[in-house]
Amino acid sequence: MLxxxxxxxxxxxxxxxxxxxxxxxxxxxxxxxxxxxxWALELTKLDKPIGQSLLQATRHIFPHAxxxxxxxAFVVKDLDVAAAGDDAVAKLLTDGVATLNAGAGGDWxxxxxxxxxxxxxxxxxxxxxxxxxxTAVVSLYNNELAWAHFGYEGDAWKHGGYxxxxxxxxxxxxxxxADASPPAFSTS
Amino acid sequence: MAKYDLKDDGVVVIIGxxxxxxxxxxxxxxxxxxxxxxxxxxxxxxxxxVNDEWSSFGQITWLxxxxxxGSWRVGKDFNGLPAWICKTVGGSTTHWAxxxxxxxxxxxxxxxxxGDIDGANLLDWPLTLKDLxxxxxxxxxxxxxxxxHGIPGLPGNNNFKVMHAGATKLGYKNCNxxxxxxxxxxxxxxxxxxxxxxxxxGCKSGAKWSTLVxxxxxxxxxxxxxxxxxxxxxxxxxxxxxxVTGVVYADAEGHQHxxxxxxxxxxxxxxxxxxxxxxxxxxxxxxxxANSSGQVGKNYMRHMTGSVYASFDEPVHMWRGTTMAGIxxxxxxxxxxxxxxxxxxMETLALGxxxxxxxxxxxxxxxxxxxxMDEYSHMAGMWLVGEDMPQESNTISLHANNKDQHGMPTPDxxxxxxxxxxxxxxxxxxxxxxxxxxxxxxxNYLVPPYPSTHNLxxxxxxxxxxxxxxxxxxxxxxxxxxxxxxxxxxTTGAAENPTLTxxxxxxxxxxxxxxxxxxxxx
Ligand SMILES: Cc1cc2nc3c(=O)[nH]c(=O)nc-3n(C[C@H](O)[C@H](O)[C@H](O)COP(=O)(O)OP(=O)(O)OC[C@H]3O[C@@H](n4cnc5c(N)ncnc54)[C@H](O)[C@@H]3O)c2cc1C
Ligand code: SF4
Numbered sequence: 001m002l003x004x005x006x007x008x009x010x011x012x013x014x015x016x017x018x019x020x021x022x023x024x025x026x027x028x029x030x031x032x033x034x035x036x037x038x039w040a041l042e043l044t045k046l047d048k049p050i051g052q053s054l055l056q057a058t059r060h061i062f063p064h065a066x067x068x069x070x071x072x073a074f075v076v077k078d079l080d081v082a083a084a085g086d087d088a089v090a091k092l093l094t095d096g097v098a099t100l101n102a103g104a105g106g107d108w109x110x111x112x113x114x115x116x117x118x119x120x121x122x123x124x125x126x127x128x129x130x131x132x133x134x135t136a137v138v139s140l141y142n143n144e145l146a147w148a149h150f151g152y153e154g155d156a157w158k159h160g161g162y163x164x165x166x167x168x169x170x171x172x173x174x175x176x177x178a179d180a181s182p183p184a185f186s187t188s
Numbered sequence: 189m190a191k192y193d194l195k196d197d198g199v200v201v202i203i204g205x206x207x208x209x210x211x212x213x214x215x216x217x218x219x220x221x222x223x224x225x226x227x228x229x230x231x232x233x234x235x236x237x238v239n240d241e242w243s244s245f246g247q248i249t250w251l252x253x254x255x256x257x258g259s260w261r262v263g264k265d266f267n268g269l270p271a272w273i274c275k276t277v278g279g280s281t282t283h284w285a286x287x288x289x290x291x292x293x294x295x296x297x298x299x300x301x302x303g304d305i306d307g308a309n310l311l312d313w314p315l316t317l318k319d320l321x322x323x324x325x326x327x328x329x330x331x332x333x334x335x336x337h338g339i340p341g342l343p344g345n346n347n348f349k350v351m352h353a354g355a356t357k358l359g360y361k362n363c364n365x366x367x368x369x370x371x372x373x374x375x376x377x378x379x380x381x382x383x384x385x386x387x388x389x390g391c392k393s394g395a396k397w398s399t400l401v402x403x404x405x406x407x408x409x410x411x412x413x414x415x416x417x418x419x420x421x422x423x424x425x426x427x428x429x430x431x432v433t434g435v436v437y438a439d440a441e442g443h444q445h446x447x448x449x450x451x452x453x454x455x456x457x458x459x460x461x462x463x464x465x466x467x468x469x470x471x472x473x474x475x476x477x478a479n480s481s482g483q484v485g486k487n488y489m490r491h492m493t494g495s496v497y498a499s500f501d502e503p504v505h506m507w508r509g510t511t512m513a514g515i516x517x518x519x520x521x522x523x524x525x526x527x528x529x530x531x532x533x534m535e536t537l538a539l540g541x542x543x544x545x546x547x548x549x550x551x552x553x554x555x556x557x558x559x560x561m562d563e564y565s566h567m568a569g570m571w572l573v574g575e576d577m578p579q580e581s582n583t584i585s586l587h588a589n590n591k592d593q594h595g596m597p598t599p600d601x602x603x604x605x606x607x608x609x610x611x612x613x614x615x616x617x618x619x620x621x622x623x624x625x626x627x628x629x630x631x632n633y634l635v636p637p638y639p640s641t642h643n644l645x646x647x648x649x650x651x652x653x654x655x656x657x658x659x660x661x662x663x664x665x666x667x668x669x670x671x672x673x674x675x676x677x678x679t680t681g682a683a684e685n686p687t688l689t690x691x692x693x694x695x696x697x698x699x700x701x702x703x704x705x706x707x708x709x710x
């Protein structure tokens with residue numbers, strides 16, 4: 001599940017996109033959300049086991065059971081970029097993963113979920129944990145895959161706004177009277 | 189567009205192009221006054237604005253170094269970002285939601301109405317609602333405020349439907365789509381609202397009033413305006429007489445220039461305005477310009493705020509359409525029986541998924557947090573905004589060591605909630621939750637204040653020189669050709685969103701300045 005280096009044959013190299021593969025093509029949101037066989041994350045600074053541990057750590061910090069690993073990988077990508085730009089960050093992350101491993105008696109990733117959680121929970125609030133949390137609270141929720149998952153619709157301008165696309169389509173409550181909520185302007 | 193010489197001392201220099209400065213610039217230009225408008229930020233446009241919360245944040249937010257101190261929760265959650273305001277042509281009016289409410293009569297004289305309150309530095313405004321009414325009317329017309337001047341209200345979106353259903357069940361009587369400076373019909377050369385829901389990100393359609401799309405182009409059309417973006421004012425200079433003579437500013441490359449001036453109007457929003465006055469201290473004005481009262485940078489107000497979001501069984505899609513789509517005004521009166529003085533408004537608010545993650549429960553992690561985020565598409569939301577108490581100890585001061593990119597000391601924003609603010613927030617949380625419970629909410633989420641969007645009071649107006657920094661026209665008590673032209677002038681905060689009042693005061697100030705100039709008083 002946590003293999004960051006999945007089948008490479010489907011990858012499309014897209015410049016500026018670190019998550020490469022059919023994921024980054026715009027072939028419709030749902031196909032994008034079933035990417036587990038067709039994406040990979042290229043790390044520039046951190047090595048793969050560190051990347052995998054960071055991905056799993058993020059899953060513990062912001063657990064969304066059905067949110068694909070590909071979305072969590074955006075967080076690892078941003079951590080990797082930060083590590084590449086600052087040796088202190090690289091050391092913080094590498095040391096942090098070593099602490100996770102030590103806490104799990106050697107291999108944190110191999111431990112079961114509950115055990116993993118016990119170990120990472122103890123690190124809550126420390127610099128390593130906060131680096132992941134602070135990065136993830138932005139990166140995890142700031143990409144089109146996450147938006148599709150949570151139902152958020154993103155850029156409205158390219159679709160002409162919601163005036164004719166459901167800004168007031170809620171039907172499960174009574175409509176307010178016209179003096180509280182007048183009809184929309186229309187040119188017709 | 190006009191181009192004035194740096195040595196031209198006939199021009200009025202305005203610092204900041206937001207609600208106060210942008211409006212004042214246009215009003216003065218319409219009267220034939222020559223204006224140099226210095227704006228620290230870049231010149232964006234409807235075309236360059238983006239429907240993307242974090243990208244837009246990077247594009248228009250004031251991100252220069254600031255610090256915070258005091259016991260307020262923002263100081264802990266967002267220490268380096270005490271305020272959420274803009275550095276761009278148009279200032280925070282590019283960001284604002286458009287809610288445009290008049291301050292109530294009694295809120296102009298709260299010292300008289302509320303009496304003495306421990307720890308609160310209350311003062312009556314040196315003007316009344318009656319004084320301001322004609323200017324409110326002009327501002328509403330200029331801004332195209334719905335439900336005034338025969339302009340129809342906006343249609344309510346889904347988020348408003350939930351608010352309205354709950355408010356009605358709860359027995360509230362004043363809930364509608366409010367008075368908003370967003371075109372419900374094409375008006376003043378701008379389109380009507382297409383319900384994008386990116387009002388905070390600059391409104392690409394131009395339906396929302398801002399000084400960027402309304403005041404500044406009109407000022408430019410007069411041929412009297414010299415707008416200089418990326419011009420960051422560092423210091424205001426004065427001569428032997430004590431009058432101000434010009435300003436020093438850094439351009440995009442960091443080169444410094446001195447622009448001479450006949451008069452200087454400061455409209456940098458309530459953190460930058462006092463910072464600039466304090467940073468302009470001289471041998472003659474050791475405590476900073478216009479600070480004989482010692483009140484520059486004091487009495488910082490940011491409104492009592494908080495938000496309630498609630499989850500429902502059915503979807504809401506609150507992000508669709510106007511961000512501030514409606515209002516409940518029933519709690520805006522002063523009724524000390526509720527356990528606090530002053531009142532508050534309840535206004536719908538929606539955040540996109542990225543901002544919801546950042547603001548829902550800052551610092552939180554784990555299952556409790558993600559369970560809430562999982563409800564995102566089924567959430568409705570409202571913002572609570574009420575009068576906070578001015579306290580002399582809530583201050584903007586110059587940091588002892590930190591300097592910004594131009595070598596200017598950074599501002600420190602110190603804030604403690606007053607017990608009255610806390611009591612009001614608790615009441616507002618309770619009532620907001622009751623509204624959503626009445627509409628059938630599964631769960632309510634009480635969200636702490638965002639970084640300050642309403643920054644007020646740090647150069648307040650007062651009848652007496654000793655009590656404040658400027659008079660009822662924003663003219664500083666100490667220096668006749670130095671004016672305060674933004675929300676820093678507010679004597680007290682009132683419950684209402686401040687911008688309509690800032691704009692009204694700017695129109696009034698322009699009349700006063702033009703008269704003073706024709707009389708050669710300044
Ligand atoms: C998200 C959000 C929503 C809001 N919604 C509402 C609402 O619905 N209703 C409402 O009434 N209000 C709202 N507001 C508040 C409103 O934006 C402000 O009250 C108003 O814009 C303040 O006007 P101002 O002139 O004081 O400052 P601003 O509009 O902030 O303008 C100040 C300008 O001065 C510039 N500046 C500062 N220092 C310098 C310097 N040294 N040199 C050169 N330039 C400088 C800044 O770059 C900025 O452009 C909202 C604000 C935000 C952030
Ligand atoms: S909802 Fe209306 S005001 Fe807001 S961004 Fe869209 S068009 Fe502009």
